[in-house]
Amino acid sequence: MSEKNNLEIRLARSSDMEAVFSLESYWPFAPHWSKPQLEAELSRPGSIFLTAQFLSDIGGYLIGRVFEKEIQILSVSVSPRYPRQGIAASLLEEALASARLKGCARATLEVSERNLPALSLYRKLGFQIVGKRAKFYNDGSSALLMDKLL
Numbered sequence: 001m002s003e004k005n006n007l008e009i010r011l012a013r014s015s016d017m018e019a020v021f022s023l024e025s026y027w028p029f030a031p032h033w034s035k036p037q038l039e040a041e042l043s044r045p046g047s048i049f050l051t052a053q054f055l056s057d058i059g060g061y062l063i064g065r066v067f068e069k070e071i072q073i074l075s076v077s078v079s080p081r082y083p084r085q086g087i088a089a090s091l092l093e094e095a096l097a098s099a100r101l102k103g104c105a106r107a108t109l110e111v112s113e114r115n116l117p118a119l120s121l122y123r124k125l126g127f128q129i130v131g132k133r134a135k136f137y138n139d140g141s142s143a144l145l146m147d148k149l150l
């Protein structure tokens with residue numbers, strides 16, 4: 001789908017799922033989907049499931065779902081080996097471009113108020129905070145609802 005500086009963003013494949021699952025399990029802020037849930041997402045109608053191939057490794061992934069004219073970003077994680085290489089930003093840009101082509105007018109997501117790297121990432125990509133669910137997560141933190149017009 002897109003390729004620059006050793007980074008290729010492409011549709012996720014079944015053979016990526018082991019690497020995706022280990023990233024998904026590694027990060028406390030990831031939603032912690034099971035392997036069967038990840039596999040099911042590959043063929044789910046409306047799913048935008050991307051992986052980032054970085055230096056012949058799976059450097060990160062993104063899962064979004066298109067519903068009517070909206071894409072909801074459900075999960076974005078990047079390998080702890082490759083921080084601040086632009087992998088998450090590239091995954092998001094590709095997902096948003098793909099959603100635009102499918103007729104989406106808005107992107108939405110939820111993020112913990114304590115997840116400062118992700119908040120900074122989403123702000124940089126043009127998302128704005130539009131709501132809050134108090135004490136939504138198990139650690140007592142609130143969920144911030146963010147959106148961006150496409």
Ligand SMILES: CC(C)(COP(=O)(O)OP(=O)(O)OC[C@H]1O[C@@H](n2cnc3c(N)ncnc32)[C@H](O)[C@@H]1OP(=O)(O)O)[C@@H](O)C(=O)NCCC(=O)NCCS
Nearest residue numbers: 027029076077078083084085086087088089117118120121
């Ligand atoms: C948040 C996360 C996805 C960022 O991935 P990344 O590939 O390192 O991010 P990028 O290199 O694309 O960074 C883009 C911007 O995000 C922000 N950012 C990323 N990591 C940051 C950090 N540790 N601290 C502050 N800002 C950060 C910056 O604005 C950055 O731009 P800059 O490098 O030009 O300053 C990654 O740290 C991660 O996987 N975290 C754990 C999982 C998670 O929390 N996912 C989100 C909720 S599901």
